[in-house]
Amino acid sequence: AQTVTQSQPEMSVQEAETVTLSCTYDTSESNYYLFWYKQPPSRQMILVIRQEAYKQQNATENRFSVNFQKAAKSFSLKISDSQLGDTAMYFCAFILTISNFGNEKLTFGTGTRLTIIP
Amino acid sequence: NAGVTQTPKFRVLKTGQSMTLLCAQDMNHEYMYWYRQDPGMGLRLIHYSVGEGTTAKGEVPDGYNVSRLKKQNFLLGLESAAPSQTSVYFCASTPEGLGYEQYFGPGTRLTVT
Numbered sequence: 001a002q003t004v005t006q007s008q009p010e011m012s013v014q015e016a017e018t019v020t021l022s023c024t025y026d027t028s029e030s031n032y033y034l035f036w037y038k039q040p041p042s043r044q045m046i047l048v049i050r051q052e053a054y055k056q057q058n059a060t061e062n063r064f065s066v067n068f069q070k071a072a073k074s075f076s077l078k079i080s081d082s083q084l085g086d087t088a089m090y091f092c093a094f095i096l097t098i099s100n101f102g103n104e105k106l107t108f109g110t111g112t113r114l115t116i117i118p
Numbered sequence: 119n120a121g122v123t124q125t126p127k128f129r130v131l132k133t134g135q136s137m138t139l140l141c142a143q144d145m146n147h148e149y150m151y152w153y154r155q156d157p158g159m160g161l162r163l164i165h166y167s168v169g170e171g172t173t174a175k176g177e178v179p180d181g182y183n184v185s186r187l188k189k190q191n192f193l194l195g196l197e198s199a200a201p202s203q204t205s206v207y208f209c210a211s212t213p214e215g216l217g218y219e220q221y222f223g224p225g226t227r228l229t230v231t
Contacts, residue, residue, distance in 0.1 A: 009158070035219075045208065045222035091160060105151065105176060106220060110160040 002027045004094050006109035013082055014117050020067075021077045021112045023092030031097040034068065034075045035106070040088040048090070051075065053097075079114075087116045120144050124209050124223035131199045131230045139194040139226050141209030147221070148214035150192040151176075152184060154205040155225075161208065167192055169214075199230045 003026045013019040025034070036048040051059045051068050058066050063083075067076045079086055092109040125140040141150065148169050153161040153176075163176030165184040173184045181203060183195045192211075196203060206227050210220040 043206070043225045045210075045220075047219045050219065105163050105166055106161075108160040108162075110158060 002029075002032075002094050002096070002107045004092050004107050004109040006092055006112050008112045009110070010113045010115070012115040012117055015082060015084060017082055018078060018080045019082055019114065021079075021090050021092075021114065023075045023077070023109055025073050025075065025092070025094050025107075027073070027094070027096070029096055033095050033097060034066075035093040035095075036064070036066070036075075036077045037091045037093060037108075038086075038088045039091065039111075040085075045091075049077065082116050084116050084118060087114060089113050122209055122211055122221050122223040124207075124226050126226060127224065128227050129229070131196075131228065133200060133230060135199050136195070136197050137199065137228075138196075139207055139209075139228075141192045141194070141211075141223055142190055143192075143209075143211040143221070144190060145211065145213075145221065146189070147211035148189070149212045150186065151210045151212075151220065152182070152192065152194045153208045153210065154178065154203075155208060156205050164194065164207075199228075201230045204228060204230045 005024045032053045034051045038046045038048045049061045063080045065078045089111045091111045093106045095106050122143045151166040152164040162178050167173050167186040170189040185193045206225050208225050209223040212218045212220045
């Protein structure tokens with residue numbers, strides 16, 4: 001079974017600073033996708049960024065980037081120039097890419113509550 | 119385009135009562151999921167479906183049943199509600215295949231007293 005661990009329950013950072021959220025995962029498979037989802041106070045889950053395991057290049061989306069270390073099974077999220085609207089819970093998630101009835105589901109970490117301080 | 123909708127948004131039940139949560143998506147997605155979210159535990163998968171007429175158990179299926187009679191709808195039933203089922207419930211959908219973004223509904227806050 002796959003597991004996802006987020007070891008930082010809460011973090012806070014000053015507005016405009018850079019913050020990195022950690023995520024590690026455990027799997028014996030080599031083909032999978034990793035995601036970061038954001039859940040603001042509105043409760044709506046929003047995809048932040050996605051990484052395919054077969055790609056060595058780290059994914060980026062504007063101010064959001066990841067540091068994907070496949071051998072270490074690490075998938076951290078870096079938020080640059082943080083903004084007040086980045087205040088949210090952030091969840092790391094994992095899914096295998098091999099389609100086999102039973103694999104078609106995301107496994108989530110327990111989340112990191114990020115607060116951006118004005 | 120409504121995306122994923124959930125009905126109701128809030129509900130309070132007494133122990134032993136039953137109810138059905140409705141999830142509807144208008145994106146023609148094959149896969150649909152029900153999660154529950156509890157403080158400090160992230161999202162845990164209850165049941166999911168990979169197509170009309172199919173359902174499968176997730177991580178925490180006990181006390182819940184589901185049905186996917188129509189492709190666009192995924193129903194989650196609680197036959198006899200218990201206080202341990204107090205939670206926020208999320209529905210999600212994704213196109214067929216793996217690695218696609220899951221689109222989430224706005225959630226249903228359920229309290230069982």
